[in-house]
Amino acid sequence: MIEATSLTKTYGDKTAVDGISFTVEPGYVTGFLGPNGSGKSTTMRMIVGLDRPTSGRVTVNGKPYADHSAPLTEVGILLDAKAAHPARSARNHLRCIARTHGISNRRVDEVISMTGLDSVAGKRVGKFSLGMGQRVGIAGALLGDPQTVILDEPVNGLDPEGVQWVRSLCRSLAAEGRAVLLSSHLMDEMAKTADRVVVLGRGRVIANASMDDIIAGSGGETIRVRSTDLDRLSQALSPLGATLARTSADSAEVTGSTAEQIARIAAADGIVLFEITTVRASLEEAFFALTHDAVEYRTSNHADTENAR
Numbered sequence: 001m002i003e004a005t006s007l008t009k010t011y012g013d014k015t016a017v018d019g020i021s022f023t024v025e026p027g028y029v030t031g032f033l034g035p036n037g038s039g040k041s042t043t044m045r046m047i048v049g050l051d052r053p054t055s056g057r058v059t060v061n062g063k064p065y066a067d068h069s070a071p072l073t074e075v076g077i078l079l080d081a082k083a084a085h086p087a088r089s090a091r092n093h094l095r096c097i098a099r100t101h102g103i104s105n106r107r108v109d110e111v112i113s114m115t116g117l118d119s120v121a122g123k124r125v126g127k128f129s130l131g132m133g134q135r136v137g138i139a140g141a142l143l144g145d146p147q148t149v150i151l152d153e154p155v156n157g158l159d160p161e162g163v164q165w166v167r168s169l170c171r172s173l174a175a176e177g178r179a180v181l182l183s184s185h186l187m188d189e190m191a192k193t194a195d196r197v198v199v200l201g202r203g204r205v206i207a208n209a210s211m212d213d214i215i216a217g218s219g220g221e222t223i224r225v226r227s228t229d230l231d232r233l234s235q236a237l238s239p240l241g242a243t244l245a246r247t248s249a250d251s252a253e254v255t256g257s258t259a260e261q262i263a264r265i266a267a268a269d270g271i272v273l274f275e276i277t278t279v280r281a282s283l284e285e286a287f288f289a290l291t292h293d294a295v296e297y298r299t300s301n302h303a304d305t306e307n308a309r
Contacts, residue, residue: 001179002047002148007056009042016042019056021169024181026147029174031194031211038200039182044152045227047181048077048113055074058210059146072101075148081133081156086102087137090117090136092221093125097140098198102277111139116165130157138169139172167193187284191215197283214284223254223262226275233273236265251278 009017024030034040045051047058049065058064060075068074083303084093089101112121115135119129125136134157141149143222151170155163163186170193174180184190190197190208197214199207207214227233230252234244242257254262260279266273 001025001059001062002058002150002181002294004043004047005056007043007046007058008054009039009046009051010054015203017046020200020205021205022181022198022205022208024148026177026179027174029170029180029193030201031180031190031197032181033190035144035288038291039203040200041152043200044077044079044150044181044183045151047196048075048079049242050079053082063177070101070144070145072103072146076142076144076146076152077152078137078141078154079114079136079150079152080091080132081130084125084133084136084156085139087123088125088200089122090125090128090139093136094139094143094258098143101144101244103143107143107145111142114142115139116162131159131162134158135162138166146178148181149173150181150183152183153185154182155184155189161279163189187287188284191283199287199290207290209226210281214290215281217286217289221281222279224251224275224279225250225254225255225262225273227266227271227273229271232269233262233266233271236269236271237262240265250274 006019007017007021008015008019020043030039042051046053047060047065065071065075078184088096091108092110093110095105096110098104112118115138117135117139120132125133134154138151138154141151150212155166158166167189170180170182173267174195182190182194191211194211196210197207198205225233228250230244230246237244237254237257240257240261242254244252246252246255259276261275263273
């Protein structure tokens with residue numbers, strides 16, 4: 001379990017993290033999102049004692065990370081997939097980490113197998129692809145069989161099978177009662193993996209809720225319909241306060257009504273529907289809506305550039 005309370009970090013006159021509070025609870029995958037420069041990396045570094053908070057407090061399983069006598073057994077973390085001596089084999093790299101905590105070579109072999117590294121465990125890490133390096137980093141995070149796991153961009157460089165494996169790993173860790181903090185820029189994958197979401201913007205928490213609530217807050221659901229009689233359908237739905245917006249000659253999106261209501265009204269009025277589909281807002285849409293005013297590094301689009309000339 002991770003508990004951050006009024007956590008703040010400043011560098012000179014710049015505030016990287018500004019009084020944030022959140023909890024990563026056991027049994028859940030908590031997504032950690034935010035634009036570049038939002039304070040995510042600084043926060044994760046403070047959780048494991050790599051940066052000292054200017055004020056506030058963050059604990060892992062009830063204690064600051066540095067106060068644990070065997071921290072790898074409390075929290076496993078992947079911050080940098082390249083944090084390994086390039087001349088060491090994957091097996092020797094993991095054995096070096098294990099030795100700091102008296103972890104057996106048998107456990108090293110277990111995490112090598114768990115992360116799919118059996119065939120390359122004897123090869124030098126410096127020769128690994130980014131994806132294989134990620135697997136080594138995840139193996140290191142799991143060495144101590146920790147109750148709390150922090151993974152920063154763990155699917156970078158992984159192929160589709162590897163991405164699916166990370167998703168399954170995170171879900172299984174949470175199912176075992178562990179607390180999982182997962183940071184990623186892949187919104188679709190995060191939507192499939194996380195139970196809860198903490199969103200940072202300019203060093204502050206701008207959202208902290210369940211995945212369903214985060215997505216619902218961006219507009220919830222719309223109903224996509226196809227019919228050659230959209231004008232009549234629009235008139236029939238108006239007493240409900242529903243609105244129909246055409247997207248093509250025979251397609252439209254309906255808000256303010258449910259799919260069941262639309263189907264019943266269409267049937268009652270003899271309106272033929274070729275399609276009726278519930279379209280749920282995406283996490284990506286919710287993320288952009290939440291962080292629109294909190295993006296520190298914004299690119300201009302081509303049209304804006306042309307108009308400025």
